[in-house]
Amino acid sequence: MDNQAVKKKPIVLTESLNVIIAFAVVSVIGIIIIPLPPIILDFLLVFNISLAIIILVLTLFTHSVLEFLSFPTLLLITTMFRLSLNISSTRLILSEGDAGQVIETFGNFVAGNNYIVGAVIFIIIVIVQMLVVTNGASRVAEVSARFTLDAMPGKQMAIDADLNSGLITEDVAKLRRSNLEKEANFYGAMDGASKFVKGDAIAGIIITLVTLIGGIAIHSLQGGFTIMEAINHFGILTIGDGLVSQVPSLLISVASGILVTRTANEKGLGDTIGGDLFNTPQVMFIGATLLAVFALVPGFPFIPFMTLAVALGVSGYLVNEGQKGKVKEEIAMQVQAVSAQEAEPVEETASQFQVDRIAVEIGYGLIPLANEDQQSNLTNQIAAIRKQLSYEMGILLNPIRIRDNLQLGQYDYVIKIKGNEVAQGVLYPDQFLVVEPGGIEEDITGTPAKEPAFGLDALWVNEKNKEIAELHDYTVVDPLTVLVTHVKEVMKTNADELLGRQEVKELLEGIKDQYNVVIDELIPDILQLGDVQKVLQRLLKEAVPITDLVTILETLADYGNTVKDPETLTEYVRQALKRTIVKEHLDREGLLHVLTVHPDTEERIASSIQKSTQGSIPVLQPQEVNALFDNINEQTAMLAAQGIPFVLLTAPKIRPAMKNMLSFNFPELAVLSLNEIPNDCAIESVGFVSINE
Numbered sequence: 001m002d003n004q005a006v007k008k009k010p011i012v013l014t015e016s017l018n019v020i021i022a023f024a025v026v027s028v029i030g031i032i033i034i035p036l037p038p039i040i041l042d043f044l045l046v047f048n049i050s051l052a053i054i055i056l057v058l059t060l061f062t063h064s065v066l067e068f069l070s071f072p073t074l075l076l077i078t079t080m081f082r083l084s085l086n087i088s089s090t091r092l093i094l095s096e097g098d099a100g101q102v103i104e105t106f107g108n109f110v111a112g113n114n115y116i117v118g119a120v121i122f123i124i125i126v127i128v129q130m131l132v133v134t135n136g137a138s139r140v141a142e143v144s145a146r147f148t149l150d151a152m153p154g155k156q157m158a159i160d161a162d163l164n165s166g167l168i169t170e171d172v173a174k175l176r177r178s179n180l181e182k183e184a185n186f187y188g189a190m191d192g193a194s195k196f197v198k199g200d201a202i203a204g205i206i207i208t209l210v211t212l213i214g215g216i217a218i219h220s221l222q223g224g225f226t227i228m229e230a231i232n233h234f235g236i237l238t239i240g241d242g243l244v245s246q247v248p249s250l251l252i253s254v255a256s257g258i259l260v261t262r263t264a265n266e267k268g269l270g271d272t273i274g275g276d277l278f279n280t281p282q283v284m285f286i287g288a289t290l291l292a293v294f295a296l297v298p299g300f301p302f303i304p305f306m307t308l309a310v311a312l313g314v315s316g317y318l319v320n321e322g323q324k325g326k327v328k329e330e331i332a333m334q335v336q337a338v339s340a341q342e343a344e345p346v347e348e349t350a351s352q353f354q355v356d357r358i359a360v361e362i363g364y365g366l367i368p369l370a371n372e373d374q375q376s377n378l379t380n381q382i383a384a385i386r387k388q389l390s391y392e393m394g395i396l397l398n399p400i401r402i403r404d405n406l407q408l409g410q411y412d413y414v415i416k417i418k419g420n421e422v423a424q425g426v427l428y429p430d431q432f433l434v435v436e437p438g439g440i441e442e443d444i445t446g447t448p449a450k451e452p453a454f455g456l457d458a459l460w461v462n463e464k465n466k467e468i469a470e471l472h473d474y475t476v477v478d479p480l481t482v483l484v485t486h487v488k489e490v491m492k493t494n495a496d497e498l499l500g501r502q503e504v505k506e507l508l509e510g511i512k513d514q515y516n517v518v519i520d521e522l523i524p525d526i527l528q529l530g531d532v533q534k535v536l537q538r539l540l541k542e543a544v545p546i547t548d549l550v551t552i553l554e555t556l557a558d559y560g561n562t563v564k565d566p567e568t569l570t571e572y573v574r575q576a577l578k579r580t581i582v583k584e585h586l587d588r589e590g591l592l593h594v595l596t597v598h599p600d601t602e603e604r605i606a607s608s609i610q611k612s613t614q615g616s617i618p619v620l621q622p623q624e625v626n627a628l629f630d631n632i633n634e635q636t637a638m639l640a641a642q643g644i645p646f647v648l649l650t651a652p653k654i655r656p657a658m659k660n661m662l663s664f665n666f667p668e669l670a671v672l673s674l675n676e677i678p679n680d681c682a683i684e685s686v687g688f689v690s691i692n693e
Contacts, residue, residue, distance in 0.1 A: 025077060028077070028080050028081050028084050029084070031044070031081075031084040031085065031087075031088050032083075032084045032087050032088065035088070035091055035092075036088045036092070038092060038100035038101070039100065041085070041088060041089060041092065041100045041102075042100040042101055042102045044085055045085060045089075045100070045102045045103070045244050046102060048078075048081060048082060048085060048244075048248050049244075049247065049248050051078060051248070052078070052247075052248035052249075052251035052252050052255075053251060055071075055074065055078070055251070055252055055255045056251045056252070056254060056255040056258075058255075059071075059255040059256075059258045059259045060258065062259065066179055066182055066183060066186075068259060069182055069185075069186055071186075071255075071256070071259055072186065075252065075256060078248075078252055079249075082245050082248060082249055083203060083207075083245075085244075085245065086203075086207050086241065086245045087207065089103060089241045089244070090207055090210070090241065093237050093238070093241065102240075102244060103237060103240040103241050103244050104237065104240055105240070121243070122242045122243055122246065125243070125246050125247070125250055126246060128250070156177065156180065157380070159173050159176045159177060159180075207242075207245075281316040281317070281319045281320035281323070282316075283316075284312050284313070284315055284316030284319065285313065285316045287312050288309045288310070288312040288313035288316060289309075291305050291306070291308050291309035291312065292305070292306060292309040295309060355416075355418050355419030356398075356400075356401040356416070356418075356419070357397075357398050357417065357418060357497075357498050357500070358397075358398070358400050358401070358415070358416070358417050358490075358491065358494075358498060359400065359401040359402070359403065359415075359416045359419075360378075360382070360400060360401070360402050360403075360413060360414075360415055360416075360483075360487060361403055361404070361405040361408060361413065361414050361416065362378075362402070362403075362404055362405065362408070362412075362413045363404070363405065363406075363408040363409050363410045363411055363412045363413065364404060364406060364410060365410035365411045365429065366411060366413060366427055366429060366479075366483075367404055368429060369427075369429060369479065369480050369483070370402055376480065377480075378402060378480060378483065378484070379402060381480060381481075381484040382400050382402070382484060382487060383399075385484055385487065385488045385491070386399075386400065386491075388488075389488065389491055389492065389495075391547075392492075392545060392547075393492065393495055393540065393545045393546065393547070394507075394545050394546040394547035394548075394549060395495060395498065395499055395503065395507070395540065395546065396503050396506050396507060396510075397491065397498060397503075398498070398503070400487070409426070411426050411427050411428055411429070412424065412425070412426055413425055413426075413427060413483060415486065415487060415490050417490075417494050417497055417498070418497065422490060422494060423452070423486060423490045424452075425452035425482075425483070425486055426449070427479040427482060427483055428447075428460050428479060429479050430462075431446075431447075431460045431461060431462055431479070432460070432461055432462075432463075432466045432469075432476050432477065432478055432479075433449065433451065433458050433459070433460055433461075433476070433477045433478075433479070433482050434446060434458060434459045434460075434461050434465075434466070434469040434474050434475070434476055434477075435451050435456050435457075435458045435474065435475040435476075435477060436456075436457075436474045436475065444459060444461060444465050444468055444469055444472075444474075445461065445465055446459030446460050446461035446462075446465055447459065447460040447461075451477075451482070452482065452486045453482075453485045453486040453488070453489040454489070492543070495540040495541075496537040496538070496540040496541040497537075499533065499536055499537055499540060500533070501529055501530060501533055504529060504532060504533045504536060505529060507546075507549060508523070508532075508549075511549060511550065515550050515553070518550065518553045518554050518557055519553065521557050522553055522556055522557045522560065526556070526557055526560035526561055527556060527560045527564075531556075531560075531564070531566060531569075532553070532556065534566040535552070535556065535566055535569050535570050535573060536552070538566065538567070538570040539552075539570060539573065539574070539577075542659065542670070542671075543584075543670075544574065544577065544580070544581055545580065547580075548577060548580060551573075551576050551577060552573050552576070552577070554576075555572055555573045555576040556569060556572075556573065558572075559572045567615045567616060567656050570656075571652065571655065571656060571673070574673075574676055575673075575675045575676055578675075578676045578677065578678050579678055581672065581676055582672070582676065582677060582678060582681055584670075585645055585646075585647050585670055585672075586645075586681075587644070587645055590681075590682065591682050591683075591684055592647065592677070592681055592682065592683050592684070593639070593644050593645060593646040593647070593684050593685075593686045594646060594647055594648070594649040594672075594683055594684070594685055594686065595632075595635055595639075595646055595647070595648045595649065595685075595686060595687050595688060595689055596649050596685055596687075596688040596689075597648070597649070597650050597651070597654075597658070597688065597689055597690070598688050598689065598690035598691075598692070600690065600692070601628070601689070601690040601691045601692070602650065602651050602654055604620070604624070604691060605618045605620070605654045605657060605658065606651070606653055606654050608620055609654065609657045614660070615656055615657075615660050616656045616657040616660060617657055617660045617661055618654070618657045618658070618661055620691070624691040625661075625691075627690075627691050627692065628689065628690070628691045629665055631689045631690060631691075632648075632662070632666060632669070632689050635686075635687045635689060636666070636669070638687075639686060639687070644686060646686055647669075647670040647671070647672050648662075648669055648670065648671045648672070648689070649672055649673070649674065649677075649683075650671060650672070650673055650674075651673065651674060652673040652674060652675045655671055655672070655673040655676075658671050659671040
């Protein structure tokens, strides 16, 4: 019970504060309508001045605008509060010839019993507020809002890049995006809120003039005052009324200017300004010398100039000595750190010797591609494809290591998986790769090459020939895109090797909040984490995305009690993912073209299947295997020439063995079973294969 009471207490306080604020805002309108006694008006005027001082001091101690997001709303409320008090005091002045002690004291103290002096001071305050403070703050808020909105896409991309590269967590990324949105909203709100202050100043002038003219007219004609007595009396009251309103307004205008000109800084305003102004002793020495020279000039006051010169010189000396002490302290700490490193042996951890899951090594001529000062660089692009593959394949990929390798050629690069080279290529940073799937027939000068990701014929051309290629509708690719595309295809092809137990665990933890029932049921009571990993790897090896992880886990939970063989479990999962598998192979009309296996061949393969640690594989005679491969080669060449997408359709019992046998010679050929075809999918047979010569 006590814990519940403690938890509910902040909520109750928050609700009470909301009610109080709502009541206060509505009361502002009431002040305009309901006449106030002078003593209550005095109290509210003092409260207004105190609130303005608190807001000003608070802006001096904020480190960024994110700490005072309510300021635009507060600016509107305080403006309306000031205007309501101004109207209420005007009513008292016009009706009773008195507006309380605060206004009268302000008028007498500032004006010095001379309403002309008070009027001049009032006008000066209004001019300073409107033309200097408010105008400048409004312009800064407008420009800041524009620049903040323009910079949002770049900042969001930087946040995504840090998240994809593993530098920050998802929670930190969400916080940064939220702060970025709040900052943009703040400057946008301040751009409009500054107009309230301008309107407040104009309204203050009008109310002051109305009060002065109305008070003189009413009380000279009806109240028994002479013209001069009315001018003197109501001049003092009017000026006091105007100053009581405009002084808090000026304070809040200064606060708004300070807030919108602040930059995000961990230090307070005093530390920031002090560090900027008094951080260079040479400047202070020069200033002290110039002040001393002015002190010696005939006619100039000696004492003020010389006093400031001495103070500035002493300050410069103290700052200089302090900096020397800091340098000595830093050197001593560095020496101590080096000594400690030499005295203590460096502990080597196992993680220092582990190879990266995937790494890209580049020659020294390709280092500019990884320059982080460029908006589009290798690091950002690879982070983007990691995120893209996560959405396409459903796997979480570790950050990719990018390093230079002086043993490579100047423009060479290699892609390694688990420390072993799986792909390599050559790039020319100052040239472009021209690709045309059907072959380049136009007379374009360039260096013949192969597009590394897909093995297409291509040319490396210069800037001039790039324009010629674009005119003939060839695909022109910059070197960075060539490398990034190659890395992406290598990652897709080897996705099964990149999915370790740690990655599987992170995948499961990512959906556990929503689907904890199936995960708790499956692991570890039915299957171990390693068994789930093997099924997922088999799916990825055949380019089946694991984005529908819930269906995969539910299928494993259904069959895992009776079946422990990963290959058989994978077949059950594939049948559950039939729509996901088939949709990748449909043509534009939604038709699935299939090569079928001759019934005799299916029977022959089924009778020769043997199990191994790598899965099922048919043990056929060499001539049978050659005849089958030749038949498939002939069929695929004919269909590829016609541009028809197709799959090999087999009986469910031989599908795994058939795929394993064909994976070395036909890695891109998709092998599907009849159980993996949805009932509503239209099928068209485009041929059949057999082992008969």
